[in-house]
Amino acid sequence: MEPRIEAFFDEATFTVSYLVSDPETREAAIIDPVLDFDPKSGRTATLSADAVLDVARKQDLAIKWVLETHAHADHLSAAAYLKEKTGAQVAIGEKITDVQKVFRPVFHANDVTGDGKPFDRLLKDGEHFKIGTLDVEVIHTPGHTPACISYKIGNNIFVGDTLFMPDYGTARADFPGGNARTLYRSIRKLLSYPADTVLWMCHDYKAPGRDTYAWKTTVADERTKNIHAREGISEDAFVAMRTARDKTLAMPVLILPSVQVNIRAGHMPPPEDDGKVYLKLPVNAL
Numbered sequence: 001m002e003p004r005i006e007a008f009f010d011e012a013t014f015t016v017s018y019l020v021s022d023p024e025t026r027e028a029a030i031i032d033p034v035l036d037f038d039p040k041s042g043r044t045a046t047l048s049a050d051a052v053l054d055v056a057r058k059q060d061l062a063i064k065w066v067l068e069t070h071a072h073a074d075h076l077s078a079a080a081y082l083k084e085k086t087g088a089q090v091a092i093g094e095k096i097t098d099v100q101k102v103f104r105p106v107f108h109a110n111d112v113t114g115d116g117k118p119f120d121r122l123l124k125d126g127e128h129f130k131i132g133t134l135d136v137e138v139i140h141t142p143g144h145t146p147a148c149i150s151y152k153i154g155n156n157i158f159v160g161d162t163l164f165m166p167d168y169g170t171a172r173a174d175f176p177g178g179n180a181r182t183l184y185r186s187i188r189k190l191l192s193y194p195a196d197t198v199l200w201m202c203h204d205y206k207a208p209g210r211d212t213y214a215w216k217t218t219v220a221d222e223r224t225k226n227i228h229a230r231e232g233i234s235e236d237a238f239v240a241m242r243t244a245r246d247k248t249l250a251m252p253v254l255i256l257p258s259v260q261v262n263i264r265a266g267h268m269p270p271p272e273d274d275g276k277v278y279l280k281l282p283v284n285a286l
């Protein structure tokens, strides 16, 4: 049985979120949901997450899971909001503990225990779970971050930030715990799935010469056309390219607000003694 898949594109952060459902039981998962955040005013909004919930309601779906491919560095996660609205369990790769330990001191975030809480489920490489009757396979695909995972559901893989569209290439590997060599190996692992496997991206930034956004491709297309990682490009050549390119990239606009929320599974930091919630801007930390 193949899932029903709806994609939602957030133009503010170039993020694609997915609503994946089991046509038989109408149980569903939301992958990589976005909490809208305006860094100029510090205001959050739930337009993006509500758009997903609206479609889920129209299709009479029960949201059982919020699935993160990684602790995103470019947008805040709506996982906590969606959990509160739907009762869904929030899952992420088990190596999120490493990411929490790296960033806890950056934000002096003493409430972050570093043992995976407050995520509800920590997923291991190769494990399986269900969305209704649909089988989900977890594939550990580190490199962009150490905790990145991909989700295989039917003939589809939600690849997070490993691969981008063939004409754009691959994700950066210069965040703390990132590693270009590891990313190359994760990409080879994904591209060893059957040629007709459908791959769903987490981001699209368009590409020179393309003026529409795109987020769906196949193993065959990535193997033959990916400008950074198609077959024939060696590990060393990839690492050299990725390392040079990453030196040219600025930090994502929302990295500081995003990471402190996303290592808390989409929760804001606890209120301070005046009862108000603050995000921190560590100085000279990155």
Ligand SMILES: N[C@@H](CCC(=O)N[C@@H](CS)C(=O)NCC(=O)O)C(=O)O
Pocket: 013, 072, 073, 074, 161, 170, 171, 172, 203, 205, 249, 251, 252, 253, 254
């Ligand atoms: N300009 C974007 C860049 C975001 C970014 O760095 N995205 C990561 C994924 S979280 C990436 O791999 N980018 C690759 C690239 O920009 O070439 C922003 O500020 O949000």
Ligand SMILES: [Fe+2]
Pocket: 070, 071, 072, 073, 074, 144, 161
């Ligand atoms: Fe990312």
